[in-house]
Amino acid sequence: MSTVTAYAAPSPTEPLTKNTITRREVGPHDVAFDIHFSGICHSDIHTVRDEWGRATYPLVPGHEIAGVVTQVGAEVTKFRVGDRVGVGCFVDSCRECAQCRAGEEQYCAKGMIGTYNAVGRDGEPTQGGYSGAIVVDENYVLRIPDGLRLDAAAPLLCAGITLYSPLRHWNAGPGTRVAIVGLGGLGHMGVKLAHAMGAHVTVLSQSLKKMEDGLRLGADEYYATSDPETFTKLRGSFDLILNTVSANLDLAGYLGLLKLDGTLVELGMPENPMSVPAGALIFGRRRIAGSLIGGIAETQEMLDFCAQHGVLPEIEVIKPDYINEAYERVLASDVRYRFVIDTESLRA
Numbered sequence: 001m002s003t004v005t006a007y008a009a010p011s012p013t014e015p016l017t018k019n020t021i022t023r024r025e026v027g028p029h030d031v032a033f034d035i036h037f038s039g040i041c042h043s044d045i046h047t048v049r050d051e052w053g054r055a056t057y058p059l060v061p062g063h064e065i066a067g068v069v070t071q072v073g074a075e076v077t078k079f080r081v082g083d084r085v086g087v088g089c090f091v092d093s094c095r096e097c098a099q100c101r102a103g104e105e106q107y108c109a110k111g112m113i114g115t116y117n118a119v120g121r122d123g124e125p126t127q128g129g130y131s132g133a134i135v136v137d138e139n140y141v142l143r144i145p146d147g148l149r150l151d152a153a154a155p156l157l158c159a160g161i162t163l164y165s166p167l168r169h170w171n172a173g174p175g176t177r178v179a180i181v182g183l184g185g186l187g188h189m190g191v192k193l194a195h196a197m198g199a200h201v202t203v204l205s206q207s208l209k210k211m212e213d214g215l216r217l218g219a220d221e222y223y224a225t226s227d228p229e230t231f232t233k234l235r236g237s238f239d240l241i242l243n244t245v246s247a248n249l250d251l252a253g254y255l256g257l258l259k260l261d262g263t264l265v266e267l268g269m270p271e272n273p274m275s276v277p278a279g280a281l282i283f284g285r286r287r288i289a290g291s292l293i294g295g296i297a298e299t300q301e302m303l304d305f306c307a308q309h310g311v312l313p314e315i316e317v318i319k320p321d322y323i324n325e326a327y328e329r330v331l332a333s334d335v336r337y338r339f340v341i342d343t344e345s346l347r348a
């Protein structure tokens with residue numbers, strides 16, 4: 001066992017503070033790596049504040065982790081000391097169910113083992129990336145391509161794959177019209193990825209404040225959802241709407257923006273349920289769907305795609321003592337567009 005410094009939430013209502021956690025011995029199939037950067041995902045905040053109702057404390061969040069390998073177990077074949085690697089939202093799964101065998105471990109029948117706020121195979125609580133180092137089974141570790149900086153690669157491990165997977169699943173590309181709702185961490189990756197895939201991209205944001213950014217990131221059009229005109233003007237426009245908003249929305253209005261047979265994919269996970277009138281689906285044979293991150297193979301594919309197409313998140317690198325302030329700024333939609341913690345001081 002080793003001891004590492006981490007930032008942990010002691011309870012749903014207290015700020016995160018510096019703490020010490022342990023990491024397991026490096027087993028035969030394990031990779032140990034120094035964490036260099038860890039992104040702040042809105043899911044970290046939902047979890048820390050116990051909005052999803054299953055948090056255990058102390059809780060070290062962080063599932064957008066990038067670093068450099070320091071040790072590998074005797075049986076490890078995929079990684080060597082010095083490799084640049086990443087870990088996303090899960091660190092294990094049953095490996096036997098149909099989904100695991102199909103490379104969709106995030107939908108494991110027995111439940112994926114989350115990078116934090118879960119219980120690992122060793123029976124110990126898992127703790128995430130706001131820390132100096134981590135030990136993970138090699139099958140759940142990603143390789144970060146040479147062309148990607150570690151700080152910018154970190155958010156790809158959740159925000160990147162969460163948008164890449166539904167864009168691929170619903171065949172976004174030339175000739176398709178995609179709308180991204182919410183220009184935050186997830187949303188801005190959606191704009192970049194959908195644009196790189198050749199789709200026509202529209203941002204639906206609360207206001208026009210970030211319009212210049214949105215167009216620079218690759219959007220073809222940009223509208224404010226606070227303007228009721230938006231919903232009449234864009235009626236029946238989109239093949240695919242990806243909703244990344246972390247709060248409840250009036251989904252019926254957004255469903256009306258879909259073409260016949262269009263799909264609205266729910267990616268945001270607000271605390272409370274949202275209601276949908278049946279008519280919003282029936283007229284136009286519209287669909288509402290959900291999508292959860294992506295499997296290991298698809299995450300690797302996404303990293304390689306981003307390296308090849310130069311798709312990188314826009315980040316603001318912070319020191320760990322700024323985490324609590326960063327949380328407030330994320331909650332105020334004041335993030336451009338992902339906070340990434342430089343964990344150097346946690347490694348010392």
Ligand code: NAP
Nearest residue numbers: 042043182183184185186205206245246247268269292293
């Ligand atoms: P974020 O950076 O805070 O972005 C969310 C965006 O939603 C904000 O930037 C804002 O965009 C918009 N928004 C916020 N409050 C709103 C409100 N009251 N009304 C309308 N729009 C609002 O968060 P994130 O890290 O991208 O995560 C977004 C959501 O996805 C969270 O719920 C998170 O838990 C979830 N998530 C899901 C998955 C998955 O696998 N499905 C993976 C990761 C995260 P504008 O300022 O442009 O309006």
Ligand code: ZN
Nearest residue numbers: 041043158159
């Ligand atoms: Zn996340």
Ligand code: ZN
Nearest residue numbers: 094097100108
């Ligand atoms: Zn499984």
